[in-house]
Amino acid sequence: MKRRVLLQSAAGAALLAGGGMPAMAQSRAETLRYVTGATINTLDTTMFGATRESFGLSMNVYDRLFRFGRKKVADYWVFDPDKIEGELAKSYSISADNKVITITLRPDATWQDGTPVTAEDVKWSLDRAVSSKSLAAPQFTTGSLTKPEQFKIVDAQTLTVTLDKPDRLALANLCVPYAIMVNSTLAKKNATAEDPWAQEWMKTNTAASGAYIVESHKAGESTVLRRNEKWAGAPGGTPPFFRRIIIQTVPEPATRANLVERGDADLSIDLAAADLPTIEKSAKAKLVSMPQTNGFTHVSMNTQLAPFDNVKVRKAVAAALPYDDMFKAAIFERGRKLYGSDWTTPPDPSFPQPIPNKADPALAKKLLAEAGHPNGFSTTFAFNVGAAATAEPLAALLKESLGKVGIQVEIQKKPDAEFNTLASERKMPFFADGATAWLPYTYYFFYLYFTREQRWNFSSFKSTKMEELTLDARYQTDKAKYDDDCLKMIEIFAAETPLIMLWQPNHDAAMAKSVDGYTYQFYRQADFRDLKRV
């Protein structure tokens, strides 16, 4: 019954908003129409199954304590994980032993319902992230944030976060989409005995303080946002340019491209590769492309299954792939190569970086013979339907060139849910996939993708040395030692070849010529707060 009343009032609010239409038509220039193929399935990002599109919405609607700054790379803006700024926090300090973070809140910050933001609200939000059953808790453990006792209120504007060990990712974890700051008074009103953290209510309602207020939300159709005129977190005190944001689900990529090209929509970030050249030539639209600095496309081999448990076989595969052809056919060279370098020791501790892999069929044959497969072997190669546009040409070229060295490959195209299940159960011997790390620090990449038995260890890689190095790097406060650990991890990676890095695909944002300031964000969604019309 309660749900029904809520829904009716939500519909009423949408109707009222509809009444103001003529005024809104005038402000088309101040409205941003964003079209996407995906669906926002929850207003609470921490919910299981939250789509990437809901992360993007949440970043614009909710504030976090901190956020990443941005930097210019070539002509474009990219997020900067090394520059952490306060969002709801005004300032912070870290104790000499790197274990206590003292956070001072913005004194003028208010929730979207007008009530002031207090230290109690922030404590409740952090407690919610580590205590409730959600995706936030496992993410927060990567920053050693695990229990409510770590968050203490000092006074109305000040809190401390205490760590057992000086975890280098504690602060960065407070910037991620899951680290939402919630109006606890409002949320508690809608909590129940079985649902003390108001998770059910927050799926369809917001209790936020961020730059935009959700005006209406129809899952799978459209979501309308209105600018929060009292947003305290505005960088430099300048509010975002756009007064109104319309997020619309348009499943067909060709239609999205048409809309942007004709100037009817202002922004889309998930167009088909085939439509991009048209956008580049268009009179009304432009393309902003930059490599996804925190991502990588790869070919993984299950290091626990024969024949890929033999490092020589993995290296043979790495030597047999036609990298340049794949780069051309799969993503039309729109990205950064992660192959073809010449080093024997890594030049710098950054990751992902180009790995010394090259197409060399003679070497591949030699390695196969040494591994005891002089006549090759047969295997299967899988990819998911969702990635077919790039994975299909990739797989075809891989099959052809591996065939030349004697490895017979059967290509398997799997529906997304099945692919995910198989990956999670580690049942695929050989497959292509992509990955992006929210926190693009070298240690985090290796910790997430090359240690422990878990979903994201694509190749089921097991190495005691790698485990030790990531553990040391995590709590290492000496920068030189940390860099040294990272170099060693990259060396192990290159020597063991658990998976083959291919490239960082471009993030392609198509937008109206008049839109400016687009920033590539680690969660790969549009940040409306940075955008303006010029």
Add this chain to the structure above:
Amino acid sequence: MLAGIARRVGRRLLASIPALLGVVVVTFILMRVLPGDPATFFASGPSAGQAEIEELRRTMGLDKPIPVQLVRYLGDIVQGNFGRSMTTGQPVVLDIKRRLPASLELTCVALLIALAFSLPLGVFAALRQGSVIDHAVRLLCTLGVCVPTFVSGLLLIYAFYYLLGWAPDPTARIDIFSSAPPDITGFYLIDFAVTGDWEGWWAAFRQLMLPAFTMALFVLAPLARMTRASMLAVLGSDFIRTAHAMGLSRLRIVVAYALRNALLPVITITGIVFSTMLGANVLVEKVFSWPGVASYALDALLASDYAPVQAFVLLMASIFVLVNVTIDVLYGIADPRVSVA
């Protein structure tokens, strides 16, 4: 006669209950047999591990054996609870309540357009058998059925929206910058008409035309061909020759005698076409961003999202039953002999 119809409808509806139950059980089992685990799919956020997957499986009730899940599900259905969609985050009933009118409105309008074109075309083709008109109709039908709806849809968009700019942008049921009508029936054309908002009605109508024509084009063939064939059969029969001999007007013979008798198979095929359109218009819905039930079910299916798929199949089965019953009734009107039996 009315009592007879009511009795027949009641009997048919009652007889369909076991079939519907079977559909529910089969879909339920089929979804669980298909590879792909929804818990794994939906819990695959960054850094989510086995513990999260198990937790999600527990909240979704997937940790219980399948028979237990089935009994629970049947119990829930009886109470009108169809579960929650993971893809939209909403209860399935709410989703379908909002999306079904969109699909029905599109399908009904498309069917009306198809009938408005196919009946005269079929009749003309039959009257002028072997003529240029006959061949032209055959060509049109072949084209309509050969070109997949997403191709014809994209072509229509390209021509009428992108090049000519006559049609509004092909997204959703109404221009995103204007407001939707109050929710009375869910059919925008009816709701706008009821509230007297003719500007809105025109906007919704314009938005509806391209997808409706795309769908109509696809079903033109079965309807026109069936009309032609059945008209030919009737036109060759004795009573038509008698009517000619009696000197009745040509119009009267064709419309009142031939067409009425030729309609019976056309009605049957219309029913089938309607049901197919409703379920199979997923491509049209996708191309035109039409927020209907078919694209909703497809998204859910790709994500192994059980609840919406099961509800969708049950919904389609129920609609199929209703359509068949309606057709039975229409039979009786077209040919009174049927209702005697």
